[in-house]
Amino acid sequence: MSINRTSRKSRRRNLPPGPMKLPIIGNLHQLGHLPHRSLHRLSATHGPLMHLQLGQIPTLIVSSPELASQILKTHDQVFCNRPSTPAFLKFTYGGLDIAGAKYGDHWRQMRKLCMVEIFSARRVHSFKRVREEEVHVLIQSIRRCCSRSEAVNLSEMLLCMSNNITGRQAFRKRFSNVGECNRSELHDLMRETIEVAGELSVGDFFPCLQYWVNVITGFQGKLERSFKRVDELWEREIGEHCLLSDLSDDPSHDQEEDFLDVLLKLSEDHANLGFSLTRDHIKAILADVFFAGTETTAATLEWALSELMRNPRVMKKAKDEVYRVVGEKKGKVVEESEIQQMHYLKCVINETLRLHPLGPLPIPRESMEECRIHIYDIPRKTRVFVNAWAIGRDPTSWENPEIFFPERFEGSVINYRGHHLQFIPFGAGRRMCPGMQLGIANIEIALANLLYHFNWELPNKTSKMDINMTESFGISVRKKLPLVLMATTT
């Protein structure tokens, strides 16, 4: 398959348009080692529309707001499929979820159901207490490090917090020890699974040899083992929920419904639902909630703090705002109602998402039919990566794009809701992130509290420029090296 351009010569000679290839500028070997900066460098040389031949898969990388608008708005209906990779198919029970589902009736039904029942503003609000309690546990855990003059591994703690919040939202269970924000069975399992799911396996790009390539490289074995453990976890939680709902004197009946309560209830209501929500559908949705929701949230917080450490002026301004809004409130958690007045904090989060979006690689789109983008004909089944990372650093949209400058969002109409294609950390169009509000609520409350309760320093008198900002690939783009800081209480 080639990506064709209408030839100028043929137009001059009044001939029917003949094909001209959009040159292939990269291959699988390069992509395997391409961090975002190399992709950025390639697009600086080859323009914002790049064609890579990844094994058997024609692949486009789109790195300008104009082209992103063509993919995610003008031709959203053509590009709203997701390619099936073995890892996605496995963890989503053959694409029964939202993120891995092929575009069509099933995806529409699942997305609508989850938007109403799981991702709605009402549901996000109902977990306010869960977020505030888990942030309180995080603060207490950091305080204990302070009292022992120990460095805080924030990368690890933030991921544990995010897992605990999601565990409580999904099935009312936190997995760390009581009162701790430490590693748990869930934490290790999610880490391992996210690594497997985010891995670029060679077999993904050779569909006809996929299974055998994955067996030979050992990827298939890794995938099966990981899946078995995750499936056991979902089964255990579903079993416990079914048992609890049979016990009329269950004390947790007073509490907010969790996602699993909601999904189990819906699964018994085929008539109203109009389709059958099986156990596998439920497990697939749980997989989405954990895999799409935990690391993304923790990674954004990690980048925000790293940028604040490198930019003391911004750190001071953000802390001043939090104090001004909250006032003197010893030992308490900053509450969500107070965050609505923290406009600069929101700019800091925007600026973090601009420079450190989820990344172009983990959740690609796929064209469902042939389509013309710019002057090129893009064949059916082309994989498309919209490079939010490069778009967020595009000098034609952003002044001094490499500088962390939250003020650029003050008084600006640009937001992350998918309307402004120069800033798309949550994507845009039909397949835009449905968990945006949930993710932002977690990030805001955690960041406000980390700024309110602590002063942060680098360990061993290292300089702010020593903070390593190298990225690593996975489901989200995380810091390659953990963020380790010293905290003192304010």
Ligand code: HEM
């Ligand atoms: C900072 C946090 C987050 C970021 C940056 C983020 C980003 C993204 C992006 C870029 C996409 C692809 C959109 C596209 O193709 O246009 C996506 C899809 C998705 N996200 Fe998020 N996300 C976050 C949090 C969450 C949370 C908390 C959840 C759920 C609990 C979630 C669930 C999903 C799902 C299910 C999809 C697939 C949607 C579909 O294919 O229809 N995300 N996210």
